Amino acid sequence: MSEKLIGSCIFGQSGGPTAVINASAYGVIRAALDAEEITKVYGANHGIKGVLDDRLFVMDEEDPEELKLLLHTPSSELGSCRYKIADPDEDDTDYKRILEIFKKYNVRYFFYNGGNDSMDTCNKISRYMESVGYACHVMGVPKTIDNDLFGTDHCPGFASAAKYIATSCMEINKDARVYDSGMITVVEIMGRHAGWLAASAALATAYGSGPDLIYLPELDFDMDKFLSDVVRIYKQNGKCFIAVSEGIHYADGSFVSEAKTSATDGFGHAQLGGLATMLAEIIKAHTGAKVRGIELSLLQRCGAHLASATDVTEACTAGMEAVKNAVNGVTGKMVAFEREMIDGKYHCKYVLLPLSSVANYEKKVPLEWINEEGNGLKHEFIDYVLPLIQGEPELPRVDSLPRYAKLKKVLAK
Secondary structure, three states: OOOOOOOOEEEEOOOOOOHHHHHHHHHHHHHHHOOOOOEEEEEEHHHHHHOOOOEEEEEOOOOHHHHHHHHOOOOOOOOOOOOOOOOOOOOOOOHHHHHHHHOOOOOOEEEEEOOOOHHHHOOOHHHHHHHOOOOOOOEEEOOOOOEOOOOEEEOHHHHHHHHHHHHHHHHHHHHHHOOOEEEEEEEEEOOOOHHHHHHHHHHHHHOOOOOOEEOOOOOOHHHHHHHHHHHHHHHHOOOEEEEEOOOOOOOOOOOOOOOOOOOOOOHHHHHOOOOOHHHHHHHHHHOOOOOOEEHHHHHHHHOOHHHHEEEEEEHHHHHHHHHHHHHHOOOOEEEEEEEEEEOOOOEEEHHHHHHHHHOEEEOOOOHHHHHOOOOOOOOHHHHHHHHHOOOOOOOOEEOEOOOOOOOOEEOOO
């Protein structure tokens, strides 16, 4: 641990938005404003790009009540980015600029909120500041709906997305079974390399209205077996509901979504689209059934109206824990979640992991949680995810519509 520092802080958001990333922002900002060691609180406009471009918002000038609304405001209110900085040993241009900005505003605390790549950025900045002898405590705050951050039981954002996916699948299933005619439905869910989100559709099935079949990228995809599964369910029930992760792939590693379908339009051109559309065309050609392909797309990321209260609370607390530890001398760490069961009830314990152990590692759905047929989830997954989606946040509304934060976003000079 390093000694306590006196100076300002910068908080930045990075990567894809979620329903609760702003709850983490509120946790960091509120705790930083209250910390005696932190003299000024800045928010980076579009993550690390805002630091490089010297676009910092003065959070001290925001209305406290507007800041509090961040708890229930989806997406990344300060703006996000997908910018991968080089290794400082290969190119230190960005790092010199970051150090210049840190010195300009006397930044002694840096908090970065994001997923795998963001923790890599955090780790590189931490190592660089240490290498040049600039005292700055760097802390990572986890975020990703993909739930693939290594070392933490789960990630802020995942639970709310899982709740949205499960609820949407329950509603889609009800809609798809309303007529007496046959129907096959394919729903495409986010998750390129890890199947946590698609697996969440199993919650809908467990509660009586969900997919018959679920396919994750943790296992190689076999089109012939897939079609056999679909035909079996369709012949048995006259309906079939399928959930697929966007990242399902063949044994050679190629994504199913990258393959061309045999279906063509009226001009003989291959009809290309998302995975759900592609599979729907293949199923239709194979079975002759009515098939509908649905892509949840961006809707699953920022569904604050279906957020988990547990997720909101944990996201905010993660931000507060980052500040608390930083002002107490901790640096180069990410706040992580550790699951505890006390008297049969779920509790979240906040622990610290070295950024170097988290960056660029992916956590996938355990194979033992996937059924033997490779087309569904076992009860272990349900037991894992169910506590995380609990609780309904009290959402601020005006005329029955959401009331989101309206920040001034005053730029620092």
